[in-house]
Amino acid sequence: MIGGGAWGTALASVAAKAGREVTLYARDADTVDGINSAHINTKYLPDIPLPPALKATDDIGAALDGADAVLLVVPSGAVRSMAARISGLVKDGTPVAICTKGIEPRTGYLMSQVVAEEMPHVPVGTISGPTFARETALGHPTAATVAFEFSHRDRLEPSHSPAARLALSMSTGFFKTYISDDLVGVEIGGAVKNVVAIGCGMMTGAGFAENTRAALITRGLDEMKALAEALGGRRETVTGLAGTGDLTLTCSSRTSRNMSLGVQLGQGIPRDACFDGAPVVVEGEANARSVVDLAQRVNVAMPICQTVHAILHEGRALNEAFADLWTQPISAEPRAMDLTLNNPAQKSLTRLDGGVA
Numbered sequence: 372m373i374g375g376g377a378w379g380t381a382l383a384s385v386a387a388k389a390g391r392e393v394t395l396y397a398r399d400a401d402t403v404d405g406i407n408s409a410h411i412n413t414k415y416l417p418d419i420p421l422p423p424a425l426k427a428t429d430d431i432g433a434a435l436d437g438a439d440a441v442l443l444v445v446p447s448g449a450v451r452s453m454a455a456r457i458s459g460l461v462k463d464g465t466p467v468a469i470c471t472k473g474i475e476p477r478t479g480y481l482m483s484q485v486v487a488e489e490m491p492h493v494p495v496g497t498i499s500g501p502t503f504a505r506e507t508a509l510g511h512p513t514a515a516t517v518a519f520e521f522s523h524r525d526r527l528e529p530s531h532s533p534a535a536r537l538a539l540s541m542s543t544g545f546f547k548t549y550i551s552d553d554l555v556g557v558e559i560g561g562a563v564k565n566v567v568a569i570g571c572g573m574m575t576g577a578g579f580a581e582n583t584r585a586a587l588i589t590r591g592l593d594e595m596k597a598l599a600e601a602l603g604g605r606r607e608t609v610t611g612l613a614g615t616g617d618l619t620l621t622c623s624s625r626t627s628r629n630m631s632l633g634v635q636l637g638q639g640i641p642r643d644a645c646f647d648g649a650p651v652v653v654e655g656e657a658n659a660r661s662v663v664d665l666a667q668r669v670n671v672a673m674p675i676c677q678t679v680h681a682i683l684h685e686g687r688a689l690n691e692a693f694a695d696l697w698t699q700p701i702s703a704e705p706r707a708m709d710l711t712l713n714n715p716a717q718k719s720l721t722r723l724d725g726g727v728a
């Protein structure tokens with residue numbers, strides 16, 4: 372397990388509980404000591420006991436020595452450099468699953484494509500779904516999708532595919548795994564939901580309520596499906612755990628760092644004062660740029676993501692941007708019907724407390 376943050380630790384705990392021999396690499400020596408001596412990751416998952424069998428090290432070579440599978444769980448901005456760093460340490464054919472949710476800025480690559488470029492000698496897939504780290508580490512019932520591309524041989528013998536082997540290896544009585552061969556659908560779901568969750572949080576923080584949130588979730592899902600399809604993924608994958616599931620989770624709870632950032636911004640808290648100034652990984656901020664850029668490149672309209680992007684990165688006023696979103700041209704649902712009408716409505720958003728935005 373490469374990455375000693377909340378999610379890397381939670382996944383390492385799952386794998387250890389599934390009976391795997393797990394070594395977690397963390398760059399922080401205190402984290403390593405805490406896991407080895409007290410079986411706690413005090414920084415990222417305080418108070419959650421970890422399986423004593425789980426070992427940690429700050430020696431990345433030792434962590435990877437003899438590994439039958441590698442899970443890569445660092446923030447998206449560190450994925451390429453980490454993949455390049457470990458490439459020579461991972462033996463040919465070892466499945467590598469990226470558990471990071473994002474799209475690389477500039478290239479527009481999925482995280483699995485970034486890793487595949489740096490590690491051409493191994494099969495690369497992903498594990499994704501509605502999985503808050505804390506709940507997972509506590510052993511709450513959780514489900515996730517393991518996705519790898521299937522070779523011709525994998526289709527003939529699916530149980531030998533990397534996806535199936537990893538799904539089996541990670542399965543416990545509380546961590547239910549599903550298998551997919553649609554990496555694009557799964558990874559687009561994970562990246563886009565972060566952006567939509569920031570949007571849901573913004574509107575919640577600004578004083579709007581449940582109708583608004585349900586509309587953003589549903590139309591956000593439509594954006595996710597359209598982008599996935601344009602990139603060769605399947606719409607039905609997006610209706611699964613890594614799309615609908617994760618979108619629903621992160622748009623419904625302030626446990627989500629993305630939703631929580633949005634709420635704070637919606638309340639008017641300046642960005643550098645959010646989370647009391649602590650450096651928290653909020654993938655949706657970078658994802659907003661890369662998703663909108665990718666959507667433009669493949670000519671897919673993503674009005675919610677564009678609105679979030681404009682507020683985060685172009686200095687647009689939040690209320691005005693959402694009022695514009697709500698008065699965009701009237702279009703068909705689903706998109707398959709090609710129909711757009713000019714919208715004659717005046718901008719008018721009223722908050723739950725009766726205030727006008």
Ligand SMILES: NC(=O)C1=CN([C@@H]2O[C@H](COP(=O)(O)OP(=O)(O)OC[C@H]3O[C@@H](n4cnc5c(N)ncnc54)[C@H](O)[C@@H]3O)[C@@H](O)[C@H]2O)C=CC1
Pocket residue numbers: 374375376377378379397398399415444445446447449453470471472473502503504505651652654
């Ligand atoms: N926390 C959660 O509930 C879930 C998180 N994820 C995804 O997992 C990824 C990681 O998130 P978390 O573990 O939650 O973040 P985190 O903030 O808890 O931990 C990040 C970890 O990455 C390490 N790190 C950062 N830059 C690094 C670098 N350049 N080299 C080596 N290590 C580096 C940090 O030291 C830290 O251990 C994100 O893409 C997130 O979207 C996915 C599912 C659930």
Ligand SMILES: O=C(CO)COP(=O)(O)O
Pocket residue numbers: 472500501502503504568617620621626627628629630652653654
């Ligand atoms: O991806 C996640 C849950 O599936 C975690 O969401 P946040 O990164 O918004 O906390």
